[in-house]
Amino acid sequence: MTKFIFFISTLLISYSLFAQETNKPFTHADTLRGTLTPERSCYDVTYYHLDIKVDTAAKSIAGKNTIQFKVVTAFNRMQVDLFSNLNVDKIVYGGKELKYNRDGNAVFIDFPQKLPAKSVQSIDFFYSGVPVVAARPPWSGGFTWAHDEQGKPWINTTCQEMGASVWWPNKDHQTEKPDSMLISIAVPSNLMDVSNGQYRGKKELGDGYTRYDWFVSYPINNYCVALNIGNYVHFDDKYGTMPLDYYVLPYNLEKAKKQFAQVKPMLGCFEKYFGEYPFKRDGYKIIETTHSGMEHQSAVGYGNYYENGYRRRDWTGVGVSMWFDFIIIHESGHEWFGNSITSKDIADMWLHEGFTTYAEAVYVECLFGYDNALKYINGYRGKVANDKPILGPYGVNTPGSKDMYFKGALFLHTLRNIINDDTKWWALIKDYYNTFKHQIIDNKQTVAFFTKKSGKDLTPLFEQYLNYKDIPVLELQVKGGKLMYRWKADVKAFNMPVKIALKDKAPAFIYPTKTWKEMKLTESLTQENIKVATDLFFVNVGWL
Numbered sequence: 001m002t003k004f005i006f007f008i009s010t011l012l013i014s015y016s017l018f019a020q021e022t023n024k025p026f027t028h029a030d031t032l033r034g035t036l037t038p039e040r041s042c043y044d045v046t047y048y049h050l051d052i053k054v055d056t057a058a059k060s061i062a063g064k065n066t067i068q069f070k071v072v073t074a075f076n077r078m079q080v081d082l083f084s085n086l087n088v089d090k091i092v093y094g095g096k097e098l099k100y101n102r103d104g105n106a107v108f109i110d111f112p113q114k115l116p117a118k119s120v121q122s123i124d125f126f127y128s129g130v131p132v133v134a135a136r137p138p139w140s141g142g143f144t145w146a147h148d149e150q151g152k153p154w155i156n157t158t159c160q161e162m163g164a165s166v167w168w169p170n171k172d173h174q175t176e177k178p179d180s181m182l183i184s185i186a187v188p189s190n191l192m193d194v195s196n197g198q199y200r201g202k203k204e205l206g207d208g209y210t211r212y213d214w215f216v217s218y219p220i221n222n223y224c225v226a227l228n229i230g231n232y233v234h235f236d237d238k239y240g241t242m243p244l245d246y247y248v249l250p251y252n253l254e255k256a257k258k259q260f261a262q263v264k265p266m267l268g269c270f271e272k273y274f275g276e277y278p279f280k281r282d283g284y285k286i287i288e289t290t291h292s293g294m295e296h297q298s299a300v301g302y303g304n305y306y307e308n309g310y311r312r313r314d315w316t317g318v319g320v321s322m323w324f325d326f327i328i329i330h331e332s333g334h335e336w337f338g339n340s341i342t343s344k345d346i347a348d349m350w351l352h353e354g355f356t357t358y359a360e361a362v363y364v365e366c367l368f369g370y371d372n373a374l375k376y377i378n379g380y381r382g383k384v385a386n387d388k389p390i391l392g393p394y395g396v397n398t399p400g401s402k403d404m405y406f407k408g409a410l411f412l413h414t415l416r417n418i419i420n421d422d423t424k425w426w427a428l429i430k431d432y433y434n435t436f437k438h439q440i441i442d443n444k445q446t447v448a449f450f451t452k453k454s455g456k457d458l459t460p461l462f463e464q465y466l467n468y469k470d471i472p473v474l475e476l477q478v479k480g481g482k483l484m485y486r487w488k489a490d491v492k493a494f495n496m497p498v499k500i501a502l503k504d505k506a507p508a509f510i511y512p513t514k515t516w517k518e519m520k521l522t523e524s525l526t527q528e529n530i531k532v533a534t535d536l537f538f539v540n541v542g543w544l
Contacts, residue, residue: 026396032079032106033163034345034397036173039079039108043069045171045178046120052168053186053209054193054229056153059145062089062128063186065169068178071119076111081165081172086129088169093123105165131167134158137291138301141166146290148231148249153191155229156289156301161346161399164222175344175440177219185227186211194228194247196220196299197282216297217281219438221342224297228287239267243283252288255306260286262328269366270336270359273426274433278340286328293327295334295356302327316379320364320372333359341436346399347392348443350466354390354408361409377413378535380406390466391443401469410538411465417536418461418497419454420509428453464491465538474498474512474532477544483519483530487512488542499533507533 045067052063067080082088083105091098091109100109115121132142134157141162148154157167165172182200185193189210192202197216204210216225232247235257244263248256263286267277277284282298292311294301309315310326337359338352357380365373383406390407392400401407416425432449447462464472472489483502487494494514499507503525510519532541 026393026398029104030396030398032104033081033172035395036175037079039075039077040171040173040176042071042073042075043078043121043171044072045069045176047180047182048170048178049182049184050168050225051182051184054155054227056145056155056188056191056229058130059133059143060128060130061167064124064126066122066124067170068120068122069171071115071117071121074114074117076114078109078111079171080107080109080125080169081105081163082107082125082127082169083132083166085132086127086167089126089128091123091125093121098123107169125169127169134291138294143167144290149251150231150249152231153188153229154231154249154290155227156291157226157228158291158294158301160223160294161397163397164225168225170222172222174221174342174346177221177342177440179219181216181220181225183214183216183225183227184211185214185229187229190231191229192232192247194232194285194287194299195226196224196297199245218279218297220297221339224295224339226294226296226299226301228289228299228301230288232288237264239264239277239284242277242280245283245285246287247285248288252306256288259306259325260328262325263332265367266329266332266363269363270333272366273362273429274336274359275430275437278335278437284332284335293331295331295338297335297339300328300331300335302331304328316376317382318375318379320368320376320379323368324363326360329360329363330356333363336433336437340438341433342440344440344442345392345394346397347394349392349399350390350404350408351441351443351446353404354412357405357409358412361413374535377409380410381538384410384471386469386471388469403469407465407471407538411461414465414496414536414538415450415454415458415461417499417533418456418458424454460491460493461496464489464494467491471538471540472496473540473542475542475544476527476530476532478521478525478527478530481521481524483521483525484516485510485512485519486516487514489514496537496539498537498539501531501533503529507531 047068049066052061054061098109134140134142134144137144138158141159144156146154159166163172183195186209187193193212195214197214200213200215202210202212233250235246237244279298285299286302289301289303292303304327308325309322315321333356337355343351361373361377364376388401390400390404392398419425451458468490472487475486475488477484497509497511501507527543
């Protein structure tokens with residue numbers, strides 16, 4: 001009962017905060033999608049076998065997902081998620097069909113008797129239909145049905161935020177990863193499917209279709225599971241002993257061989273600063289896609305025209321972006337942050353996007369030096385909207401502000417300069433990754449980790465940058481031969497150190513709080529003689 005009251009209280013608080021930001025109430029469907037309901041928390045998925053046929057002419061799918069699970073607490077009713085536009089054909093347990101009812105995109109399955117705790121069970125969930133078409137991939141979920149330049153079908157899936165249940169039945173909550181998964185996709189025999197994990201072979205089905213089998217030997221996010229169907233050609237390489245596999249359209253083969261040479265230096269940089277590539281058994285793949293790119297685990301989606309920058313643009317506007325392929329670097333960074341370390345709720349998606357956006361600057365520093373990395377990350381300042389908090393409301397499948405990318409990265413850059421010791425900083429980042437790799441965590445664990453390992457109380461800083469829409473303002477005034485300074489911030493205990501430079505002197509730390517402090521000036525200085533290191537600290541400056 002206590003847990004139920006806590007859940008309701010948390011949900012109401014989340015609702016209140018969200019309503020203040022958007023004036024848009026949550027729906028029953030939001031709660032079913034975003035909450036660990038009793039019908040979800042009673043079981044833990046250990047294995048999926050997704051086995052479907054894709055009819056490219058009818059733009060439909062049909063097949064089943066075998067769901068193997070461990071019973072956490074005895075139950076006779078479970079929730080599996082599947083979008084309501086797809087048909088539930090039957091659900092089979094022990095050779096017999098089960099009864100079920102649908103509530104929007106949730107399917108509630110009833111067993112004839114309680115399943116005992118700690119037992120391992122399995123159901124076959126048969127389904128079919130015409131899946132949702134992704135309106136704006138990869139940012140909207142569903143299928144993209146396209147044709148390549150030679151007129152052959154070219155099909156991809158994307159489903160982050162909307163959820164994998166937009167095209168296959170699963171326990172569609174970010175706390176759930178199967179321990180392993182087999183993905184079997186049957187396609188017309190003149191095409192091929194490329195999915196996540198290790199290629200296990202193909203089988204001619206004798207009806208004009210060929211089934212491709214891919215085995216994922218690590219836990220995987222539901223939204224990272226992908227199919228990619230096309231007239232692909234394959235080439236490969238190795239990074240040490242790990243296979244690198246590339247699947248591209250035939251007329252782009254030579255461009256791909258040249259562009260994908262960036263992969264090995266990228267892997268070297270990320271392993272140096274973060275830790276070992278997290279999915280070595282399954283290898284690393286890039287697959288050419290109809291959309292710009294997605295971090296599908298061990299099967300990165302790529303659609304960046306085989307050019308540097310992002311979609312032919314200088315992404316940060318400072319020139320550095322054109323020195324590398326943004327999609328290769330960013331989406332691969334998610335293998336560490338998002339795919340290996342995963343947030344429990346998409347309210348905490350900055351743990352994916354903020355860290356991965358910061359990884360871009362790490363890559364730049366690794367290959368092109370610190371000065372260029374500093375220029376690159378400060379190019380993100382103009383992209384920060386400060387429209388609403390980075391953290392979203394919990395339990396309703398709702399992310400926070402898109403500032404999770406740029407503001408999140410600039411906040412990590414700020415933390416680096418607060419610590420002010422690069423040896424300690426890089427050790428801290430690597431320790432963070434290695435502590436939580438292959439785990440599902442939340443923002444509170446991240447705050448606690450950085451506070452403990454840095455030896456500094458960073459809680460007020462995390463709270464200001466993540467829980468409030470505005471960044472702190474360093475208020476300054478010169479008065480009576482003294483420099484007066486204080487923070488204007490939402491968090492009562494906010495007290496972040498920051499560097500300033502007086503005239504021609506080297507930058508040095510000051511330690512503002514929310515009450516005025518003063519520094520005696522040895523000479524007469526004006527506003528123009530006092531510079532705040534805003535290239536090192538993501539703050540605003542307000543002269544009074």
